[in-house]
Amino acid sequence: MKQDFKKISSQVVDWYLKNGRHNLPWRKKVTPYRIWISEIMLQQTQVKTVIPYFNAFIKKYPTLQKLSLATEDEILASWSGLGFYRRAKNIFAAKEIIKKNHSNKFPSQFDSIIELPGIGRSTAGALMSLAFLVPQPILDGNVKRVISRLIRKNIAALKEKDLWELSTKLVNSEDCFSYTQGIMDLGATVCTKANPTCNACPLNESCLSAFKVPQQVNVKKAKNKKIILMSFALVQTKKSLLLTKNDTESIWSSLWIPFENSKMQSHANKLELTRNEKFRHELTHRSLDLDVNIYFSSKEFKLDTNQKYEWIKKDRIEDYGMPKPITKLIQQL
DNA sequence: CAGCCGTGGGC
DNA sequence: TGCCCAAGGCT
Known part of the structure; x- marks a missing residue:
C-alpha cells in the first residue's frame, strides 16, 4: 500500500x-x-x-x-x-x-x-x-x-x-x-x-477503507459491572446541609458528599427521617446503588470524626464540588 | 499495564 | 435495554 x-x-x-x-x-x-x-x-x-x-x-x-x-x-x-x-x-x-x-x-x-x-x-x-x-x-x-x-x-x-x-x-x-x-x-x-x-470526506480518494469495510469490531469484553452499594445520610437544617469531603481515592475523590448512614447512628436522637430515596446511578464501569436517608435536624451539631465536614449554607452549595447524583438530590430537597 | 476514573449521547 | 465511547492520563 x-x-x-x-x-x-x-x-x-x-x-x-x-x-x-x-x-x-x-x-x-x-x-x-x-x-x-x-x-x-x-x-x-x-x-x-x-x-x-x-x-x-x-x-x-x-x-x-x-x-x-x-x-x-x-x-x-x-x-x-x-x-x-x-x-x-x-x-x-x-x-x-x-x-x-x-x-x-x-x-x-x-x-x-x-x-x-x-x-x-x-x-x-x-x-x-x-x-x-x-x-x-x-x-x-x-x-x-x-x-x-x-x-x-x-x-x-x-x-x-x-x-x-x-x-x-x-x-x-x-x-x-x-x-x-x-x-x-x-x-x-x-x-x-x-x-x-x-x-x-477530503480523504475519500486515498482512504483504503472508504467505508467499504465494516466498523472496527469491539474487542473489549463486556464485563459484568460491579454494583457498589452506597448508604448516605443527607442531613439538613432549615438553612444548611451537612456534607463531608470524600477522602477516598476512588470514585468522587475530594468531592463533597453526605456522610454514610452508619456514621450518623450516634446522632439518631437529633434526626428526624424525612424520607428515603433509593436509586441507581450508572457509571461506565460500575453501577452505584444509592440508598439515601434524608434527615432534618433542628440545628447544626458537631461530629466526632477525622473526616473534614461542613454545614454548608444552602445558598452556597455552588461553591462546592459535588457529583451529579448528589447535586440532583439536593435540588429536590 | 489493565483497570480505573463520570457523565451524557447514540444506536 | 444495554453497551459503546467521547479532544486520555495515571498507576
Missing part, C-alpha cells in the same frame, strides 16, 4: 479552512491557557458537553493569573457534574507548578508541558501544535479512527506504537494548527464512528 501522507495532511488542512468548526469557544481567542483548559476538559468528554463548562470556567478564570489564586475546592466546584474529577485536581496541581517553576506563565517547551499533571503525550502535542505552532502529533479517538480507516485496519489490530508512528507521519509542518484542529474535526463530523459521510 502506498499512501502519500504529505498530500493527505495538506488535504486535511484545506478541508479544515473551509469546513472546520471555527466557532468553538476555545478557537475564538487562542492562548496557551485557554487551549490547556479546553484540552483537559475535552479528554474523554464530548464537545457539546464541554462548551458550557468551558465558558463558565473562562468567565470565572479568564487568565492563568486569575486561576493561580484559586483553591482546589474552587476548581472542583467549577467541575461539578463534568466528571473525571481528577482532571480538576490536576489543573490545580499544574497551575501551582506553573506558578513556582514558570513564573506563572504557561511553559512553551514540550518537555516542560508534559511534566505537568494531567497532560500526557497527546495533550502535550495538541498544546504544542495549537498554542505554540510547533508541529507535534496527537493521538485521540478521532485520529485513531481516521488513521485506522485510512489504512483499512481495525483499531483493535493496531498497536499504540503503530498509531503514534502514523500520526507522526501525518502531521503538517506548514500549518500544524489547521491540521491538528482539522484531523479532529474530520473525525468528529465526517469520519464518525457510525455512519461516516465518506462522500464529503
